[in-house]
Amino acid sequence: xxxxxxxxxxxxxxxxxxxxxxxxxxxxxxxxxxxxxxxxxxxxxxxxxxxxxxxxxxxxxxxxxxxxxxxxxxxxxxxxxxxxxxxxxxxxxxxxxxxxxxxxxxxxxxxxxxxxxxxxxxxxxxxxxxxxxxxxxxxxxxxxxxxxxxxxxxxxxxxxxxxxxxxxxxxxxxxxxxxxxxxxxxxxxxxxxxxxxxxxxxxxxxxxxxxxxxxxxxxxxxx
Ligand SMILES: Nc1ncnc2c1ncn2[C@@H]1O[C@H](COP(=O)(O)OP(=O)(O)OP(=O)(O)O)[C@@H](O)[C@H]1O
Ligand SMILES: [Mg+2]
Numbered sequence: 001x002x003x004x005x006x007x008x009x010x011x012x013x014x015x016x017x018x019x020x021x022x023x024x025x026x027x028x029x030x031x032x033x034x035x036x037x038x039x040x041x042x043x044x045x046x047x048x049x050x051x052x053x054x055x056x057x058x059x060x061x062x063x064x065x066x067x068x069x070x071x072x073x074x075x076x077x078x079x080x081x082x083x084x085x086x087x088x089x090x091x092x093x094x095x096x097x098x099x100x101x102x103x104x105x106x107x108x109x110x111x112x113x114x115x116x117x118x119x120x121x122x123x124x125x126x127x128x129x130x131x132x133x134x135x136x137x138x139x140x141x142x143x144x145x146x147x148x149x150x151x152x153x154x155x156x157x158x159x160x161x162x163x164x165x166x167x168x169x170x171x172x173x174x175x176x177x178x179x180x181x182x183x184x185x186x187x188x189x190x191x192x193x194x195x196x197x198x199x200x201x202x203x204x205x206x207x208x209x210x211x212x213x214x215x216x217x218x219x220x221x222x223x
Contacts, residue, residue: 041217
């Protein structure tokens with residue numbers, strides 16, 4: 001039984017009075033549990049659009065998405081939000097950490113939203129900070145962290161509710177190669193330690209080659 005199946009996914013953006021934009025043109029994809037997948041492709045190819053649909057934060061114009069044989073876009077909004085919160089962690093192209101809160105608090109937030117107790121959230125967040133090598137930065141706010149450190153906090157936050165799937169959109173986008181390598185090591189360790197399935201959009205070929213599969217997006221299709 002496959003973990004994720006995408007069937008004939010299309011995404012068409014349509015703005016009033018403008019020509020429609022056919023971004024995804026029939027994506028078919030099967031992903032087994034615990035695998036790591038890199039998605040590469042030029043700017044505007046539709047990588048983020050695909051990731052957002054996989055993360056159920058955007059709807060396809062056509063096609064179906066199955067998680068463990070469940071057709072998730074047939075869920076109502078409430079059920080879909082709860083499914084997403086329990087199963088999927090998202091690292092965005094731009095990290096979206098909350099600037100007023102410390103690294104520790106940023107990681108605790110989704111756990112508290114998931115109605116866990118304060119001590120439980122703190123214990124988990126401290127463990128995750130340690131996993132990403134940032135134990136000594138728990139009280140720093142995002143503005144007091146380097147770009148690579150902010151990204152590692154974003155990864156820890158995405159893992160806070162023990163998701164089965166981690167989606168990361170160019171997690172090393174603006175970082176130098178040394179820092180990028182550190183982040184790849186963190187992702188690899190997390191994949192092994194927690195058997196989290198990972199789908200990572202990247203421009204970095206080193207990461208592309210270290211994953212189980214590397215898929216290329218060209219003109220709205222996967223090669
Ligand atoms: N909400 C939207 N409405 C209309 N067009 C959109 C919308 N979001 C994205 N697009 C268009 O869809 C195309 C694909 O965008 P997407 O963000 O998926 O690209 P990408 O492959 O992630 O690019 P990058 O590498 O630059 O992040 C782009 O041409 C973009 O302009
Ligand atoms: Mg993108």
